[in-house]
Amino acid sequence: MSTTITPPESAPPAGGAPAQRPSSGARTVAILAIVLGVLVLLGTLVSAALTTVASAAVHTSSRTVAVAGVNELAVRVSAGSLRVEFGSVREAELEVTSSWGADRWTFERTGDRLVVGTPDRFGQWFGDWFSWGEQHGEGRAVLRLPSSLAGADAGLSLAAGDLTVDGDFGDLRLNISAGGLMVSGSAETLTADVSAGKGEVDLADVASATLSVSAGGLDATFTGEQPRSIEADVSAGSLQLEVPEGQYRVTSDVSAGGFDNRIGSDVNASSRIHVEVSAGEAVLRSAR
Incomplete structure (x- = not known):
C-alpha cells in the first residue's frame, strides 16, 4: 500500500506584495531635481570663478x-x-x-x-x-x-548709483532720478529735483532755493545766512527742510498729504518760504 504525500504550499515572499517599478512621473521629477541641483552647483562655481577673475582685474x-x-562743472552718474x-x-x-x-x-x-x-x-x-x-x-x-574752481556753477545728475559732493559752488543744480546723492559745503543758489532715490543736502549761505520732490525723499539743511526765498513742491515722497534760526514768512498750499510747520510764520519777515504739498509730506524746522 502506498501513501501519496502532498507538498505544502509555498509561503509568499517576505515583505508582502512584490515592489512595483516607479511611475514615469516620479522618474521625471527625480531627473529634474538632479538637473536643478547640477545647475545650482555650476552657478555657484561660475560665480566664484568670476569673483576671482574680477578681483584680479x-x-x-x-x-x-x-x-x-x-x-x-557738469556731472552725470548713471551707475x-x-x-x-x-x-x-x-x-x-x-x-x-x-x-x-x-x-x-x-x-x-x-x-x-x-x-x-x-x-x-x-x-x-x-x-x-x-x-x-x-x-x-x-x-x-x-x-x-x-x-581755483571754488564758487563755480555746477549741475549734478544722478540716474543710479551714488554721488557724494563736498565743495563751494555758485548756482548749484541737482537732478536725482534714482540712487543716493549727498552734497555738503556752500552754494549761492540751489535747484533740486528729486523724482526718485534719496538726496541729502547740507549747505551754508544759500540765498534762494527751489526744491521739488515727486518721489523718493530729500533732506535739506541750510546753515549760515538766512535764505531770502525758498520754494518747495512735494507731489509725492517726503521733504525734510531745516533752515537757520530767524523770522520767516511761511505760506503753504496743501491739497493732500501733510505739512508740519514747526517754525511758525511772521508776516513782516523779509525771508519767505512757500510750500506746496499735493501728496506725501513736508516738515519745516529751524536749527537748534
Whole structure:
C-alpha cells in the first residue's frame, strides 16, 4: 500500500506584495531635481570663478584735464560711485578704481565747462561679467578739483548709483532720478529735483532755493545766512527742510498729504518760504 504525500504550499515572499517599478512621473521629477541641483552647483562655481577673475582685474587709473578758464562743472552718474572734492591739485583729476579704468569715463572740457560722466550703458552687460562685485561695472571714482574752481556753477545728475559732493559752488543744480546723492559745503543758489532715490543736502549761505520732490525723499539743511526765498513742491515722497534760526514768512498750499510747520510764520519777515504739498509730506524746522 502506498501513501501519496502532498507538498505544502509555498509561503509568499517576505515583505508582502512584490515592489512595483516607479511611475514615469516620479522618474521625471527625480531627473529634474538632479538637473536643478547640477545647475545650482555650476552657478555657484561660475560665480566664484568670476569673483576671482574680477578681483584680479580691478585696478586704479587716473586722468587729468586743465581747468584754466572753466567756470562750470557738469556731472552725470548713471551707475557706480563718484565722490567730488576739492584738493591740492593744479588740474582736475579723475581717479577710477574698476576693471576697465578711467578711459571709459567721460572726462573732458567743453568750452568753459568741465564734463564728467560714467560710461555709456551700451555693451555694459558684457562689462558686468568682468566687474563682479562693482556697481554695474563702472566701479568707484574720485574727482579732485583745484581750489581755483571754488564758487563755480555746477549741475549734478544722478540716474543710479551714488554721488557724494563736498565743495563751494555758485548756482548749484541737482537732478536725482534714482540712487543716493549727498552734497555738503556752500552754494549761492540751489535747484533740486528729486523724482526718485534719496538726496541729502547740507549747505551754508544759500540765498534762494527751489526744491521739488515727486518721489523718493530729500533732506535739506541750510546753515549760515538766512535764505531770502525758498520754494518747495512735494507731489509725492517726503521733504525734510531745516533752515537757520530767524523770522520767516511761511505760506503753504496743501491739497493732500501733510505739512508740519514747526517754525511758525511772521508776516513782516523779509525771508519767505512757500510750500506746496499735493501728496506725501513736508516738515519745516529751524536749527537748534
